[in-house]
Amino acid sequence: MDGLLRIKQTAISQPSTETASESCRSHRMLIVHSLSKRFQLEHGDLTAVDNLSLEVHPGEVYGLLGPNGAGKTTTMRMILGLLEPDGGYASVDGLTTQTDPIGVKSRLGFVSANDGVYSWLTVREMLLYFADLYDVPHQLAEQRCENLSDLMEIRNLLDRRAGDLSTGQRQRVTLVRGLIHDPPVMLLDEPTRGLDVVGVQTIFDYISILRQAGKAVVVCTHRLDEAERLCDRFGLLHKGHLQYTGTMQELRDATGHKTLVDIFVDLIRN
Numbered sequence: 001m002d003g004l005l006r007i008k009q010t011a012i013s014q015p016s017t018e019t020a021s022e023s024c025r026s027h028r029m030l031i032v033h034s035l036s037k038r039f040q041l042e043h044g045d046l047t048a049v050d051n052l053s054l055e056v057h058p059g060e061v062y063g064l065l066g067p068n069g070a071g072k073t074t075t076m077r078m079i080l081g082l083l084e085p086d087g088g089y090a091s092v093d094g095l096t097t098q099t100d101p102i103g104v105k106s107r108l109g110f111v112s113a114n115d116g117v118y119s120w121l122t123v124r125e126m127l128l129y130f131a132d133l134y135d136v137p138h139q140l141a142e143q144r145c146e147n148l149s150d151l152m153e154i155r156n157l158l159d160r161r162a163g164d165l166s167t168g169q170r171q172r173v174t175l176v177r178g179l180i181h182d183p184p185v186m187l188l189d190e191p192t193r194g195l196d197v198v199g200v201q202t203i204f205d206y207i208s209i210l211r212q213a214g215k216a217v218v219v220c221t222h223r224l225d226e227a228e229r230l231c232d233r234f235g236l237l238h239k240g241h242l243q244y245t246g247t248m249q250e251l252r253d254a255t256g257h258k259t260l261v262d263i264f265v266d267l268i269r270n
């Protein structure tokens with residue numbers, strides 16, 4: 001952790017230097033406005049996401065939590081522009097998924113437990129390829145590749161074939177890949193799924209780096225204990241509705257329960 005934090009300053013842009021003022025900084029937040037999605041099933045419609053609104057500010061980690069089928073993935077897919085909403089939009093930097101879906105996409109980084117790597121490319125080739133997809137100028141991409149490799153301790157892997165890496169090494173590479181275009185907003189879908197204790201700690205370190213770099217971070221996870229330690233604010237989704245949103249203390253005050261687990265059990269049973 002110490003090593004990562006020591007060098008993080010050089011690897012990803014800091015909010016104070018990247019933006020001139022607080023008002024400018026506030027544009028770099030994620031706004032989700034009245035997102036809705038219905039799926040047509042054989043026996044009628046299913047509302048997977050119902051009029052969901054939330055905001056995530058720079059330097060804030062927001063836990064989007066909910067039981068199986070609550071609508072988390074559907075929400076993420078709509079924010080990422082992979083699924084057309086029936087209503088509402090997501091916006092970053094004043095751009096919206098309705099009017100400039102590619103502009104929004106270029107401002108989002110995505111890390112998922114299902115991330116794969118291009119087996120036949122070296123790690124460096126793959127990182128530069130992704131940078132190119134995001135139109136990062138080559139020299140800047142090379143510089144980011146070096147700096148982020150130091151940050152996530154993968155410098156010794158840069159010239160190795162991605163397909164030969166261990167699970168933990170791949171994880172670090174995909175974390176770097178998510179940041180190669182220096183997006184202001186990061187979406188993390190079940191980032192600790194299937195990882196050992198070291199892998200989980202890597203994710204914790206990564207998220208604290210993102211927070212300190214002023215990224216707006218959304219984390220979807222079933223690990224409520226982890227979410228409680230990681231996130232500044234939470235949205236509790238159930239059957240497509242955002243039932244509660246707020247800090248841990250606000251959730252406690254609203255529900256009368258102490259832990260996320262208790263809040264969840266109550267939510268699902270009632």
Ligand SMILES: Nc1ncnc2c1ncn2[C@@H]1O[C@H](COP(=O)(O)OP(=O)(O)OP(=O)(O)O)[C@@H](O)[C@H]1O
Nearest residue numbers: 039040046048066067068069070071072073074075
């Ligand atoms: N393409 C689709 N067609 C029909 N129904 C879908 C489709 N995608 C999702 N759903 C339904 O929408 C609801 C929400 O699914 P979603 O995958 O968003 O939940 P989730 O909160 O991510 O669940 P999990 O934690 O189990 O991954 C579920 O009832 C699911 O079956």
